[in-house]
Amino acid sequence: MRCIIRLVLLSLSIGLSACSIQPWVQSHERAQLADPIMAFEAHPVATRYINHVYEAREAARGAEGSAGGGCGCN
Amino acid sequence: MAVIKFFLSLCLGLISSQLFAAVLPDDQADVLYHRYEGGGITVDGPSVLVRKGYKDKISAWGNYYTDSISGASIDLLAQGSTYYEEERTETSVGLDYLHDKTIMSISATNSSERDYEANSFALSLSQDFFGDMSTFSMNYSQGNDEVRQNIYEDGSIVETIDRGKARHQRFGLGLSQVLTKTLIISANAEAVIDDGFLNNPYRSVRYEESDGTLGREPEKYPETRNSDAFALRGMYYLPYRAALRAEYRIYRDSWGIDANNWELRYIHPIQQWTLEAKVRGYEQSQADFYSDLFPYADAQNYRARDKEMSAFSNQAFGLGASYDWQQTYLSWADNTTLNLYWDFIQFDYQNFRENTPDNTNEYGAGNEPLYGFGANVIRAFISIKY
Numbered sequence: 001m002r003c004i005i006r007l008v009l010l011s012l013s014i015g016l017s018a019c020s021i022q023p024w025v026q027s028h029e030r031a032q033l034a035d036p037i038m039a040f041e042a043h044p045v046a047t048r049y050i051n052h053v054y055e056a057r058e059a060a061r062g063a064e065g066s067a068g069g070g071c072g073c074n
Numbered sequence: 075m076a077v078i079k080f081f082l083s084l085c086l087g088l089i090s091s092q093l094f095a096a097v098l099p100d101d102q103a104d105v106l107y108h109r110y111e112g113g114g115i116t117v118d119g120p121s122v123l124v125r126k127g128y129k130d131k132i133s134a135w136g137n138y139y140t141d142s143i144s145g146a147s148i149d150l151l152a153q154g155s156t157y158y159e160e161e162r163t164e165t166s167v168g169l170d171y172l173h174d175k176t177i178m179s180i181s182a183t184n185s186s187e188r189d190y191e192a193n194s195f196a197l198s199l200s201q202d203f204f205g206d207m208s209t210f211s212m213n214y215s216q217g218n219d220e221v222r223q224n225i226y227e228d229g230s231i232v233e234t235i236d237r238g239k240a241r242h243q244r245f246g247l248g249l250s251q252v253l254t255k256t257l258i259i260s261a262n263a264e265a266v267i268d269d270g271f272l273n274n275p276y277r278s279v280r281y282e283e284s285d286g287t288l289g290r291e292p293e294k295y296p297e298t299r300n301s302d303a304f305a306l307r308g309m310y311y312l313p314y315r316a317a318l319r320a321e322y323r324i325y326r327d328s329w330g331i332d333a334n335n336w337e338l339r340y341i342h343p344i345q346q347w348t349l350e351a352k353v354r355g356y357e358q359s360q361a362d363f364y365s366d367l368f369p370y371a372d373a374q375n376y377r378a379r380d381k382e383m384s385a386f387s388n389q390a391f392g393l394g395a396s397y398d399w400q401q402t403y404l405s406w407a408d409n410t411t412l413n414l415y416w417d418f419i420q421f422d423y424q425n426f427r428e429n430t431p432d433n434t435n436e437y438g439a440g441n442e443p444l445y446g447f448g449a450n451v452i453r454a455f456i457s458i459k460y
Contacts, residue, residue: 023205029255032311037341037348040250040260040309040319042396045104045123045137046415046453053110053451057421059358059382060325060333062244062264062303 040065096175096202096209098133101126102459112419112449115145115158121455131172139164148381148445149277152429153290162187168196175202189222189234189275194242211248216241223275238271256311261304268299279379280429280439281368288439289371293378295363301327317341330362331383346400352392352417360385366427367440381445384426392417392451409459417451 025033032038041047051064102125109118119140127133141162150158168181177200185192194217202209219240225233246264253259273295283289305323312318319339326332335356342349361383363376394415401410427433427442434442 023207025207025252025255027206030252032256033252033258035311035315035317037315037317037343038258038309038311040307042348043104043413043455043457044099045106045121045457046413046455049106049108049121049453050415050417050451054356057382057419057449058333058335058356058388059327059329059331059361060301060303060323060335060356062266062301062325063246063262063305063323064264065248065260065262065305065307 096172096177096200096206098127098130098170098172098177099125099135100459101133102457104455104457106453106455108454109452110449111451113421113447114147114151115143117141117143133170133172135166135168135170137164137166139166148428148430152280152431153278154431160187162190175206176200183217188231189224190219191222192217192219194218196244198246200248207252209248209250211246211250213244213246213248215244217243219270221271221275237275240268240270240272243267257308259306259308261306263302263304266299266301266303269297272297272299273378274380277380279365279368279377281371281373282439284370288434291371291377293380294376295378296329296376299327299329301325301331315343325358329383331358331360333358346398348396348398350392350394350396350415352390352394354390354392355387356390357387358385360425364425366425366429379426381423381426385424386422386426387424388419388421390417390419394453404458407458407460411457413453413455413457415453419449419451420446421449422446 036042055061102123104121104123106121106123107118108121109116111117119142121137121139123135123137125133125135141160141164143160143162144158146155146157150156162185164183164185166181166183168179170177170179179198179200180196182195183193185194194215196213196215198211198213200209200211217240219242221237221240223235223237224231225235244264244266246262248260248262250258250260273293275292277293278290279293281289281291303323303325305321307319307321310318310320317340319337319341321337322334323336324332324334333356335354337352337354339350339352361378363374364378364380364383365373366379366384368374368377392415394413397412399410399412401407404410423445426445427440428445429439429442437443
């Protein structure tokens with residue numbers, strides 16, 4: 001939990017420091033970022049399944065991103 | 075030609091500006107067949123996800139998922155069993171609400187097996203800021219499980235015993251950040267707190283009797299487990315139309331397990347196809363209370379002989395293909411894709427031995443060959459956006 005609190009403080013400091021600078025990538029410059037191949041996870045249902053496989057076979061869990069685990073099974 | 079290129083880039087810029095403002099996911103239906111085969115067991119079944127929005131403010135979704143499990147894992151073989159069948163059904167519903175640059179989400183899940191019932195809910199919040207270059211998210215989920223144990227006679231369940239309850243809570247934070255016109259990164263941190271009955275009621279550990287024979291007693295885990303995981307992910311648009319995805323995650327928990335995994339993916343579109351190749355590596359240390367062979371009965375307050383609690387590593391290689399199907403059968407569908415993904419995962423255990431009765435007789439307890447196996451994972455699905 002201490003690590004989480006540190007991360008919150010870091011995020012807040014980044015956010016506060018961002019007040020003095022302007023976004024450097026404008027909306028019209030994001031064509032490549034908006035390409036579907038740039039999605040972190042293009043298929044949530046498939047991502048959720050593979051994360052379920054990892055969680056069932058590995059001790060590590062958490063920070064999976066948008067399609068997190070929590071398989072509720074034994 | 076230059077004019078056409080200019081208008082195309084302008085249109086893409088407008089689309090991307092919308093994509094990088096907070097938007098709800100597209101209306102879509104996914105029908106997936108999943109299959110895991112390895113280590114003596116096969117787990118397969120369908121997963122159906124349907125999502126529908128209303129006035130670009132609300133998006134509701136439902137997911138029905140089943141695991142049909144059959145076969146005999148190394149744990150079952152070691153205890154003299156030969157075959158096992160089980161089915162797990164999971165139903166989830168959720169709602170996403172968009173307000174300005176904020177998306178609020180709520181979901182609930184029920185997972186049901188003959189000897190395990192799990193109910194969970196999740197809340198999450200995400201907020202775009204800094205010219206939509208940054209997205210901050212936080213999530214909380216809680217799962218409440220009822221753990222039971224079936225007593226079998228001649229392959230039939232004759233009694234079910236309540237073994238206890240387990241609670242799982244997750245606290246997560248995320249920050250995604252556009253760094254350049256071709257690079258976006260995402261950092262996630264998640265703490266998981268478990269309490270209650272956390273071990274498998276069927277699994278036992280083995281120990282040496284004073285006369286040299288092998289004895290068995292049930293596993294016993296601590297009733298609490300806290301873990302922290304941190305992950306960093308990046309998506310990079312290559313100089314030609316292709317993308318590279320990289321991921322690294324570290325993990326540590328109060329049971330003494332340290333783990334880390336990395337992954338690289340290459341995504342390459344060719345006309346109506348999107349092809350993907352993936353490599354992944356994972357390694358972990360053992361839990362403090364794990365042993366392949368305990369020296370005597372009740373040797374420790376806590377004891378485990380679950381291979382997931384041992385020290386091991388795995389390496390995965392995956393290939394995938396997505397085909398943009400220009401079908402005309404479903405007039406209401408805007409976009410249909412056919413998808414097939416295959417992963418092969420090789421597990422190599424460093425201190426978990428393949429203790430089948432034959433191996434133990436041949437090599438002696440504690441000297442059996444180290445266990446390892448390969449698993450094939452298939453995901454085949456159709457995805458329809460409407």
